[in-house]
Amino acid sequence: MNLQLLPLAVTMMAGPQIMSAIILVMHRRAVRVSLAFLAGVAIAVIVGVALARLLAHLLSSAVSLGAPTDSGSVGSIIQFVLVGLLVAVAIKNYRGRATSEPPAWLGRLLDAGPGRAFTTGLLLVLLMPTDIMAMLTVGVNLEQNDSPPAAAIPFLLATLLLAALPLLGYLVFRRRAVAVMPKVRDWMDSHGWLMNIFVCLLFIVLIVT
Template sequence: MNFLTILPMAVVMVAGTQLVAAVFLASGDRPRRASLGFLTGAAIVVVVGTTLAWLVFRVIKGAAGGGGRSPVETAIDWVVLGLLVVLAVVVFVRRHSSGEPKWMGRLQHAGFGYALRLGLLLFVVMPSDDLTMVTVGASAARHGLSWWHLVPFMLLTLLLLALPLLALLLLGDRADRTLPRMRDWADRHSWIISEAVVVFFLALTVVDLLR
């Protein structure tokens, strides 16, 4: 396993409500300030959450010591497998939770501070994000990957989340047509791609267990 393997999990991090919120902020009164605030909040959670998971499982693996495949590595693989199964269930159960929550109406007038707090809260309280960060951190630690291998995953997560802002900056007035389409697609179909990514990562974990 390398950093390219865990990169697709970034899609799971932003699919659904997170990307929809980013679109609303990019369509608001202060799109640049609000979007930057949202990205800042998300970045804090993603970096801290993934790093903590990596550190915890790295310490657990290091405490076991020994050469070859240790029982601790096998146990971590089973933990990751369990997390992925739960994540797949969460994504599937939430597939019909489309529609805009009432609180999203306030995003039209959000500033940097409000968007920052939203980014922090949204990525903390979403079970799919918590499970994804723990899964990525645990998998990287299990395979002995250094911390910097997590950086591409973090950057891709933020890049995907920044797509609405980039569309606004690059397309100008045409973004008025593009952003609603992006919002509707993320709201209705992103769970399918998330499920496919989770199944792919689950298959890799099963291969590790069978070796």
Template sequence: MSFLTVLPLAIVMVAGPQLLSAIFLATSREWRRNSVLFVVGAGLSISTGVSLTYFLGGVSTGGAAESNGILSLVVVVLIVVAMISTFLGREDSEPPKWMGKLDRATPRFSFRLGFLLLGVFPTDIVTSVAVGSYLAANGLPLWDAAPFVVLTLSLLALPSLVVVVLGARAETLLPRVRDWMNDNSWIVNEVVLAFFLVLTLT
């Protein structure tokens, strides 16, 4: 799988409450353990979805060229659906109420949150299935999914990495970023999705 294929897939995986939760956890009381376990939970969830699809033979897509085209089509459809859903829900684009409790999250809760957020969202399920199906249809080894998994987890780890790099300055920066994303979440999602739609189509 090429980087230009993996990148939009990873963006689709984290766009929305997934990345916002990572920012909240990076500003929580036990941010180190919370952030690490959130990413670990997400990694386990994604790997499980891809692996199950792979070992079950994936969704039948025919030959290599056809499966490659179908994967690209799945990416485009996912991004378009996400853009439409984001636009239609722009008036109610407030984060879920449980996000307000993330500043007091426990490591155990953070692990469960990472596992569930990346494992139960329809777009995440479809994306993991698409990756597993692509590998199975093309006779590729399962570890070829590693770039997809690693890139997705890297995006989720970005907020905590900012804290590590910026130190005390992050205590001021990240809350501002979090609040701005809360107030403008639908705009952020639309811009990101539109960028990767163009990237996928070119």
């Protein structure tokens, strides 16, 4: 896997994903539920990338994906199609910014147990469109470079590190983190549309360049 794709880990966590991680560190059992959330994220990334790699392999059996450096290859065209979809998502988020609100289930995470925290981390990655596109991009890149699934470990670790930042901040700064996290959450609540657009644009830049 090309290391230039590592920043895609940012697109994996920006949005409801990182907001969930922030809310969980304000939980009365912050460490326990946050670790469960991270376990869900880890399994989702492993499964998602493995499935994306398998789909890319099945596709390459029917038609050559070509070299990663060939902008006219099938693999590159697939990635450009994903870019086009993200452009549409970015436009939709911008047009709906005035009425954009955070999902209702985010507020219920303060009462979540480890099981729900795990399920949240799992489903956020497996069902979020931007995460699906990022993992498909990684899977296609692995296939184009004839790399084993283990080559995606840096991507997995980068994603987990970003997901763990709120917990790490809580463990290191404790009182200060507890005071700051609600303000960060409130800002994200009102600027979620902006974060979604940033994620889409970052993905586009990484793929196009």
